[in-house]
Each structure stands twice: as C-alpha cells, then as structure tokens.
Amino acid sequence: MSDMFMHATTAERAALIEARLTAALAPIASIQITDDSAQHAGHAGAAAGGHFSVTIVAAAFAGKPRVARHRMVYDALADAMQRGIHALAITAYTPEEFALLPR
Template sequence: MTSDADVFMHATTAERAALIEARLAAALAPVASIQITDDSAQHAGHAGASAGGHFSVTIVAAAFAGKARVARHRMVYDALADAMQRGIHALAITAYTPEEFALLPR
C-alpha cells in the first residue's frame, strides 16, 4: 500500500501543490482561500530545490480565529506532517482569518 507521503515524494510540482491544497482544505475546513506557490526555482543550489521542495502557502480559514501566528503555523504543519518529512524542504506560511483577509488593502 502506498502512503500519501510516498505519493507526495514522487509527485510532480503541480501534483505536490494539489496535494498540499487538498490536505489543508481537509484539515482546516472551511477554507475560504488557499494559494500555493512553488518557490524552488528561487532556491537553486540550495538543499531540496532540485526536488521542488520549497513552497509558500497563503491560506484563509475560519479555524485560525483566536489563534496566534505560531499556533496557526502549527496547524498547517500538523496537516502536512508526513509531507514535511518526505518532500517539502521549506514552507513559508501566511495564515489569515476571513475577517483579517477582508481588511487587507487590495
């Protein structure tokens, strides 16, 4: 039986982004918005870059209400725990509640 982490390890960059999005959407539902960016090209020559392991995520979820930034990041890391060990080298997280996101300048 193949685990999600094994699938993640052998996935293309687009498939990895889709897996990250699916994991976060399931763990933090309801999610208003998720944006995943592969930043690996910006890290050429760094560890993990050749395997496409550098990502940024901006996520808007009601689950973050009342949580400090560190707690929000922990929620994201928990949702991606096995992928963090087997395919994500670096993850930059920006996490908002829907109310916070609505107040951002456009």
C-alpha cells in the same frame, strides 16, 4: 501522501498540499500555494525537497496566534514535511483579517 508526494509533479504537489489543508482546516475561504523551488536551486538542502509558499484563509485560525496557526498547517502536512517539503512559508489569515487587507 508521503511517497506519492515525493514522486509527484509540481502541480500535483500543490494539489496534494491544497487537499490536505482543505481537509484539516475546513472551511477554507481561500488558499494559494506557490512552488518556490526554482528560486532555491543550488542552495544547501534544496535537493531534499520542494520549497513552497502557502497563503491560507480559514475560520479555524480565529483567536489563534501566528505560532498556533503555523502549527495547525504543519500538523496537516506532517508526513510531507518529512518526505518532500524542504521549506514552507506560511501566511495564515482569518476571513475577517483577509477582508481588511488592502487590494
């Protein structure tokens, strides 16, 4: 994914992130990826890659603390983190936790 990710459009980058996370953490109950790069234009390091937020709901997170959940996401995106993602904000829930959130 690394070279393809670097040359991808915003929509393609989000789709690549979604595909990688879905493959690594299946089954995924919900996933939302937002490209936040425009909010960081002009900031130091912004030229190094995109800024993304991901909210993901997966049973694979059951029994795992927040740090372990984030590691799982980072592991799935390891090459992109080095070659195209400058910053990644992660919100990770189990399906049960997500169901308890206020709507």
